[in-house]
Amino acid sequence: MSIRWKIFSVYFIILIISLASTGIYLFNNIYESYLSNERVTNLTQANMIANLVSKFIGVSSYLIEPTIVDYSNQINSRILFTDVKGKVIVDSAGNGEMEGEDINNYSDVKSALKGSGSTSIHYITGSGWTMYSAVPVTIKNEIVGSILLSTSIDDVMNFLYSIKMRMIYTFTAIGSIVSILSLIVAAFITKPLKRLTDATKVISEGKFDYKVEIRGNDEIGKLADAFNDMSTKLMKIDDERKRFVSDASHELKTPLAAIKALVEPLISSDNVDISVYKEFLKDINSEVDRMTRLVNELLVLARIDKIHSIENKTENIGEIAYNVVENLEAIARQKGVSLIFESDKNIFADVDADRFYRMIYNVVENGIKYTPSGGTVKLNLDSDDKNVYITISDTGIGISQETLPKVFERFSRGDTARSQKTGGFGLGLAIVKEIVDLHKGHIDVKSTVGEGTEFYITIPVKNV
Ligand SMILES: Nc1ncnc2c1ncn2[C@@H]1O[C@H](COP(=O)(O)OP(=O)(O)O)[C@@H](O)[C@H]1O
Ligand SMILES: [Mg+2]
Incomplete structure (x- = not known):
């Protein structure tokens, strides 16, 4: 799956979860507050009727039925009055339609007869959403019957339904807009990545x-x-x-x-x-x-x-340098150049022996090559606990300021060298530089035309 779709999916899932939970929470709160209102109203009314009825019982029982019917018309609810067993004594609707029937099986009536008021909501085909509210009828704290109020709550339920639908529409709209925005944002974020991928292809070609x-x-x-x-x-x-x-x-x-x-x-x-x-x-x-x-x-x-790194072994640098001097001595003598080697201690360092030899050889060889007869080439070795310091100095012809920055480049030669028939190819110092780099070392050169040249090489003792 592409990053674009990953971003989008994450956005989308978070969005759906948060919108849905907010919606459900909001709607439940609205629903509960509306219905509890309705419950309280109905229970209060049922209690008033229960009070009235309990006063009439035994005193003026003939008033019970007309009062209930009258009240029922006023509050627009059907009212049933049962005895203590749950048998209907008065039904306000349809000429006492349910009178004589036992409604003890209605849960609200059952709990009213046990002493506590109770409500419940039902959907009744034909009449719609209805709330039952039942309370006990008591005389001197003794339960003698119950009042059951059956009220239509269709308009409340319809209102809640319309709120629910409105919320669904609004949240769907918000959801769609945010989804589209997140798609755009995701595209915006991933577009440069695509450009980079394309660029990589161009480069690889x-x-x-x-x-x-x-x-x-x-x-x-x-x-x-x-x-x-x-x-x-x-x-x-x-x-x-x-x-x-x-x-x-x-x-x-x-x-x-x-x-x-x-x-x-x-x-x-x-x-x-x-x-x-x-x-x-x-x-x-x-x-x-x-x-x-x-x-x-x-x-x-x-x-x-x-290669980018070499397998180094701890070597005696003094010995390697001495071998270079030994092998170049004859050439120096032939040219009338004196070759001096200075190193008073055994110096050990992690190097590649063959390459290290070549590195010193090339620089010393240059010294001899570019120093006229009677001059001196000196190779000096020193060290501390961190580095080995190699200095090669000569009293030769020197390197011009123009050539100096380029001496380590491949095929770079000074003018004097170029004119010499036996001149090299200008690769010697390039090789030296590569070997120094392989050892994570450093090389520097100072030179004055006509006076001489000095090369400074620093190589770390430990190659880590
Ligand atoms: N010790 C030195 N004295 C004077 N010039 C030097 C010295 N070392 C190097 N150079 C100059 O740097 C150039 C590059 O040196 P190098 O890479 O060894 O090539 P080459 O094959 O010419 O010796 C030489 O041609 C020379 O002009
Ligand atoms: Mg050379």
């Missing part, structure tokens, strides 16, 4: 920049804002992906073009000297090496992209 236009500060408005934020982020990720693919293709095309340029003259010309072949093959080989390096770095990135 690849139109990442699709935005929903839902305003408001309520939950749905916030959901729409979150949705639009998501769409913006998806768009950004998609753009980055496209740029990455095009950059990667471009980087792969360059060595391929170089290889083709080397191979074609060899194919088309005869009698080429074997030394020329060797020369060309050497160049081709180095282009293949370059491509292999690129593909390897792309694979590293692709693998990191696939």
Whole structure:
């Protein structure tokens, strides 16, 4: 069932229950107050007659019948007078129609003969709604008979009936109006949800920049804002992906073009000297090496992209860093750059050893690569109970202010690096950044052109 119908049904059920209970309560009150009025009036009249009759009994009994008949005409009710056994002595209607009959089986008469007044309502075919009211007739506290009043209450009942019908009509009208309103409200509430669902479909078809236009500060408005934020982020990720693919293709095309340029003259010309072949093959080989390096770095990135968290083990960071220095020492010496490692204690942290190694390696390697002969690259490790602090500083060429904010982007290279034939692909620091993120760490860089560069990496000791 849709939310719209759920809201409507809940509204509807609450409405029906509250309208029905209010209606029943109201009507019962009106009904009771009207009828109790009628009861009191009739019982009072019956008592008056009973009093009168009790005075006549034994003294002037011949007056009883005419008095009752007379009274009956006045109050417009049929009056029956019974003896103590319930046998009718006087009947005001139809020439004493029921005289001599035993009406002890009438419940009101029965209770009147036991001493208490009683009323009841009956529907009698032919005469309509009728109220019976019976009271005892007593002489000196002794019950000698009863008076039964039979009064038509048709007009009261008709009036109550018309009130009842009016209430039913009014409540039905209110009920219908509120139901329609609740349907409209429910539609109003659920419409933005439908728009969001439609928007989700559009996005899932690849139109990442699709935005929903839902305003408001309520939950749905916030959901729409979150949705639009998501769409913006998806768009950004998609753009980055496209740029990455095009950059990667471009980087792969360059060595391929170089290889083709080397191979074609060899194919088309005869009698080429074997030394020329060797020369060309050497160049081709180095282009293949370059491509292999690129593909390897792309694979590293692709693998990191696939995962969002890593299974860390507690590792000796000092040892990993030392291995990096050991493996880069030869290259540094060759370049005439001195490589210094500072770490006086065993430092342990939850890291992925292979990736952590690569992270430090890439930064230190850059330091050596971009520092001229005679310079220094320093790797410093420190820690407290929360973090590991890694600082890599060099006295190299530095990074320009324009390049600095982009160094961690994929395929971003400084101008000097681009012009170098042996230059990298601009993926090294992008990989570093991804590894830092995987470890929930932080990386920062400061640099002055001509003076040197410093990278600061902070990695939490415990990965929780
Ligand atoms: N220590 C450094 N000194 C000067 N420039 C650096 C240093 N580290 C990185 N860079 C600049 O940042 C760019 C990106 O670095 P990186 O991602 O490792 O790519 P590359 O493959 O070029 O080394 C480099 O091309 C270079 O211009
Ligand atoms: Mg590099």
